[in-house]
Every structure is written in C-alpha cells, then in structure tokens.
Amino acid sequence: MSSTAAPGAEGGLRTRQGGAPHRSAGAAVRPRPRRSRRGAGTLLGIVLVAPLILLMLLVIGFPLVNTVLLSFQDQGVVGTPSSFVGLRTYQAILGDSALWESLRRSGVWLVGNLVVQTVLAMATALLLTRVGRWSKAARTWVLLPWVIPTVAVAVIWQWLTNSNYGLLAKGLGVLGLDGVQFFADPDWAMPTLILMNSWHWFPLGTVIIFGALQTIPGEVYEAAKVDGVNAWQMFWHITLPLLQPVLFALGLVGTLWSFNIIDSIYLVTRGGPSGASTTAPVMIYDTAFKAFRASEAAAMSVAAIVLLGILAWLYIRFAKPEEV
Template sequence: MEFAGKRSGWSKLLPYALVAPIIAWILTTIFWPLGTVTRESFYNTGFVGTQGSFIGFDNYKTVLSSGDYWASWGKSFYWVLGNGFLQTSLAFLTALLLNRPGRLISFFRTWMIIPWIIPTIVVAIFWQWIFNGSYGILNHALVSIGIIDKPINLIGDTAWSMPILIFINTWHWFPFMTIIVLAGLTIIDREMYEAADVDGAGKWKQFWTITFPSLGKIMFALGLVGTLWSFNVFDLIEILTSGGPAGATTTVPLYIYQIAFENFHIGQASAASIVTAACLLIFVGLFIKFGSPKDE
C-alpha cells in the first residue's frame, strides 16, 4: 500500500516534471528578455551595458510623437501587404500547377524548395549581383539589347527599392507557402470536383466554391503566421539597403535597430519595441476574432 501511494504521488508529479523544462525555457528566452526591454523603456539608457536614469514615460511620449516611427509603420504596411499578395498569388498558382500526376511534376515538386533553403545572405548577394546599377547582369543585358541607354540602380532608387525587395523576399519564401497549400490540396476529396464537373461548374467556379473554402484553416494559419513573420523580416532589408535610400525601406524593425545601435538610444528603442509588440498583439486578437474560419 505504501509503495502504491508513492507511485500515485509520482504519477501526479510526472506531468509537471515533463513540462518543467519547456516552461523554464520559455521563461528564460521570452519573458526574461521581455521584462528587461520593458524595464529599459523607462530609462534613458544610451549604450548597451550602461545604466541610464529613470525618466518614466518620456521614451513612450517620444516614440508616439515621432513622425519617423509612424512613417516606418507605413513602410511596414507596404512591405507586408506586397509580400502577402505576391506570395499568396504565386503559391496558389504554383500549387495548382503541381497538384497533378506526372514524372516532371514530381521533379518540380521536389526541387522547387531550393530558393527557400538558400541562406538569406546568399540570396542577398545573388540578387545584388543581378540588380546592381554598376555591375548587375540585368542592366548589362538591357543595355546590350537597347532597351535602356544607361544602367539603372533599381535597389538604390527610392521608387523601386521597396518593390524590388518585395520581389526578392517573395522569390525566397513563396516555395514554403506553396508546399503548405499543396499539402492542403492533396486532402481535398476528388469526388467534390467530379460532382462539380457533372453540374457544369467551370474551373474558376470550382476554385472559389471548393478549393479556396477547403483551405480556409490553412490560409488562416498562413495569414496570421505569415503576416507576423513578414513584418519582422530584418536581415534581407538590412543587407541590401540598410533602410535606404532616404529611408524608403526603413520598416519598423529597421527603425528600432537604427535607434538602438546607430543612434545609441536603447531606452527609446525599447519603448518603440513595446509599442510595436502591443500593436501586433491587437492585430493578432482582431485577426483571430474576425478572420478565423467558422466550423460548418
């Protein structure tokens, strides 16, 4: 009986023991840094590792009244919407083309993932080599065939820099979305399409009445995670433009980085981070409330 009692007590503790490591990991890697950033947002800390003075909500007042901060939000909206539209369109088109039997189709299904697995730094160097105004092969080709008279620095142009970055990022990431959409297409019952064919429904109508609604849950997850993921992209933009030219590609993550590590205002950057996180949490709440698929 005593042994049974000890065993019962251990059985009660076992679930807590199993989840304890992940809880400790979350507390260490998420809540501790978040607490540190929150604390620094109330101080006028300049350099990393230095101790600032307590200034209350002054950093938040500076951020909320900063035109540059809200301008960076405009760039982020442009960036997120551009990536979302282009990646989703290409992913759906590619997935629909690959959702059929055939040896050649199987080959493309296997190898289309290559752009996604290439490291970002390699992607940046590759496309810089193509679009560069001085030595880019695109300019060389266009000049050679007489389309343009002189090279154009697309990445360094205030009007073209953001569209070019969106194109590069889409090329890098749309294969991942394609695989997710393709996986969703394979579980749709083919009898639904056969019944639609019998009823005389065309491919376009089948897409909007069968395919797209059947992928509702997948698109919801991709929409939520993909938006947050795209919003927080930093490396590609920093490598190619560093937020330029003239701030044309300074999204919110770039703005916070520049305030923290170029202007040396850690406290102000911390406040901007907290405000940004709060805005994203509001977005997540609204997206879940109004965008979650309804169970039929």
C-alpha cells in the same frame, strides 16, 4: 413473526427485519467507485511540459521583461548606468514622425509580402498537383529558394538587378525600361525588396498549401465536373473554401513573421535609399546600435509588440473561418 416484504428488481423481494434493509441473493451490488487517474495524468502532463515552459520564460520572458523595464529608463549604450524617467521615453518616440513613417513602411512591407507570397505559393501548389514527370521533379527543386541562405539571396538579387549586366535589368531594357536602379531608386527599392523576400520564402507556403490540397477528396472534383462546373468555379467554390483554415493560419504566422524581418532589408539597402526601406525593425536596430539610444529602441520595441498584438487580434476577429 411476520415480516414486511417490498417488491424488488427482477421480481426479487427485499425484506425488512427490525428496520434494517436486506438485499436478496440475486440483487446487484453497486461497486465502489475507483480512484480517478485524472489527477495523476494532469500531474504527468505538467511535469512533461514544465521544461519547455521554463525554457520559454528564460529565452522569451526574461528579455521581454528586461526590454519593458529598459523602456522606462534613460540609457544610451546597453549596460551603462541609467536613471528612471517613467513614460517620458514613450512620449518622445510617439511624438517622432520618423517612427510613424517607419510603421507605414512596415505596413507596405507586410501587405506586399503577404499578397505576393500567397499568390506565388497558391499558384505553385496548384501546378504541383498536376500529374506528370515534371510535376514530380518540381516538388523537389521548388524548395531551392527556401534553403538558400539570406546572404546568398541578397547577393543573387543584387546581381540580377544590376543595371549594367543584371538579367532582370536587361529584360526590362527590352521592354523600354533602361537604367532602372532597383535598390538605389526610392520608388523601386521597397517593391524590389518585397519581390526578393517573397521569392525567398514562398516555397514554405507552397509546401503547406500543397499538403492541404492533398486532403481534398478527388470525388468532390469528379462530382463537380459531372455537374458541368469549370476549373475557375471549382477553385473558387471548392478549393478556396476548403483551404480557408490553412490560409488563415498561414496568413497569421506569415504576417507576424514578415513584420519582424530585418536581414533581407539590411543586407541590401540598410534602410535606404533616403530611408525608403527603413521599416520599424530597421529603425529600432539603428536607434539601438548606431545612435546608441537603448531606451528609445526598447520603447519602440514595446510599441511594436503592442501594435502586433492588436493586428493579430483584429486578424483573428475578422478573418477567422468558421471551421477554425
């Protein structure tokens, strides 16, 4: 009885007998696919992350939802009976010029801290990259302002700026600026607070930028020196572009962080003099715990959250470097 033969791989033959295919002894047999372990890995990841998610929902989510609900109520002291008023609280605060003025001051505070801290951190980090005994020692004590408690920072700067015996006041007196009331003058209060807060927090940016500088290969600078590039050109065309991802992240986190700072301001001026340093967080605090208008403070908080969200989106949209 004849059989039909068909050519197979490696010259082998596959025979068909009665229409049923038959593999030759040398033909490769495809292994059965094994069960994927991706599902088990995903489940393990969910189990490991779930406690953190639950903690964030408890610590952040619940207060946030409670604040939003409170903003639709008419409540004075927190915990007292209240009634639902809808959007009337938002209409009241958005029509208050004091809120918009506090947001303007918050903008000045935010931009001032961002610029001063970035310049100080960048300059200090570049100085720390120099090879030498003093540079290595400075890498340790440059963190000193960062570890000092905010209360101590407020006391130190009140002493430095005292018009009678403060070192800063005496130094300006030599330049002909006698009797400057740094925290008591509406024109000087906000700039002095920005300088004080920047002095407190710029070491954090210094550490981050210094770490990023260590990742830049030294061969890049050596090649630039061979080509006759000066120090300023190397900073502008090599260092700064390579630091863009780090500066972007630092600027985003620093912006959100600086906006919500209240302790540095409240410990020194409490929003004064004459409201010159009353930023949005200070106004929210005073509204809730001094004026006892909890619903209005909650509505201001929600408006500030929305504003910060918009600012963060705009920052990411227009300042995001290509490498991120």
